[in-house]
Amino acid sequence: MGKPSLLPLLDERLPLTEEKVAEAARLAGVPLAQAWGVVRYYPRYRGLPQGRLLVDDPVARARGFALLREKADGTYPPLGLEALAPSHLRFTPEGRFVEWEGRLVPFAEFRLPFALGHGERLLPPEPVESLAQYRSLGGLKALEALQKGHLAPEALFQAVEEAGLLGRGGAAFPTHIKMRAVARGEPPRYLVVNADESEPGNFKDRFLLEHHPFLVLEGALLAAWAIGAERAYLYVREEFEAAIRGLEKAIGELEEAGLAPVPLEVFRSGGLYICGEETALLESMEGRRAEPRLKPPFPVERGLWGRPTLVQNVETLANLPLILREGPAAWRAREPKLFSVSGDVERPGLYELPLGTPLGEALRRAGGEPEALQAVLLGGAAGVFTRDWAFPLRYREKLPLGAGALVAFGEGVDLWEVLLGLAHFFQEESCGKCFPCPLGTAVQVEMVKRRERNPSLVADLVATLKGSLCGLGQSAFWAYQSLLEVEGAA
Structure with a gap:
């Protein structure tokens, strides 16, 4: 991989000074201008807001947002807390906290309540906090079969293909095609688990990481081994501190038990919505601003450090042990x-x-x-x-x-207020690399503010945003357009 990445070096030196930024740039082997560009791009380096912050998510927007905002010192982007919304955070010089049940819980300790989970296959009957506990639930059988030579890479690819597993991050691309493409590439190859869950309304990956880390890690190790990866990275949203600690502990247990055939490493994400786009994610891992790359080439051909890379969502990989345990036909049924x-x-x-x-x-x-x-x-x-x-x-x-x-x-919710929150979200999270997205999202905010329903103007907005480089801009108008359709059908 070469020299260490810039982001972890900067994290180690918080709070930053000119001297610390220069030192991080030297160790990462990047120009000082690039280092400062990164510092001014990612929120945690340029200074987070302080005080009592309202989490600005779609549920808060439906709960009297204006009054909630008046009683807070500021707002913060969605954090997968929608099931608990409206939610508040407290950022102080002593640390970051979630307001929960009348007390302040540090980010490093806060997990989504386990009672929020309802399931029996991807979700465990109780929080899984140790390797022994995971074994008792039938875990690690696939990984052990791998180590004993009872499972060949092609057998895994075939099982995933027969199951018809599609990517669970939103793109729904056939998983086996990506896996095979990376496996055909020249080594070194990498696996990156995309755990930068920042989509408003979603908290599935956060829940899995916090309560079922060994299932995710077993799936990651199976995929990494099958494609011949040199190393596997878990790119985790940096605010999910409790999940990161749990993953690091779980990785330690797997390594100590000799059950990590591929080295595993947790990488704290850049902390922006755009980091969930797979090429922007890779850019941030390489120590740059999280700006999407032009495609082709795709990550399976030229990904992390220019090498073939499999980027998969948390839930996607968590399904691999289930497919092998249940059999592709039973899983697909x-x-x-x-x-x-x-x-x-x-x-x-x-x-x-x-x-x-x-x-x-x-x-x-x-x-x-x-x-x-x-x-x-x-x-x-x-x-x-x-x-x-x-x-x-x-x-x-x-x-x-x-x-x-x-x-x-x-019935009592102002859906235009919800839409305005989404429009602000897209405007704030646009990376600015391509012209249509920052222009279109800014115009969309103003149109939503005045509740614009003019079909010609909306069509112009749609045409502009469709020209965006990545999915952020290309999907930014979907909620707006669909709300008008819902109103028209009422």
């Missing part, structure tokens, strides 16, 4: 998907449901009554508003499933 359900339902939480479950049924599982709702935001910020309760929740349908966020809004 009731293909599991995690859905983050929040908003106006009685039991917000994480629900494991078979793909194809009707939207209305998923809402009822969480104690929601579809007929009493105005709409559901399906897929998060890069999603759509809908009232199609019969819509089958699976990929490659007429509506984008995304990573599986379902945010329900009752």
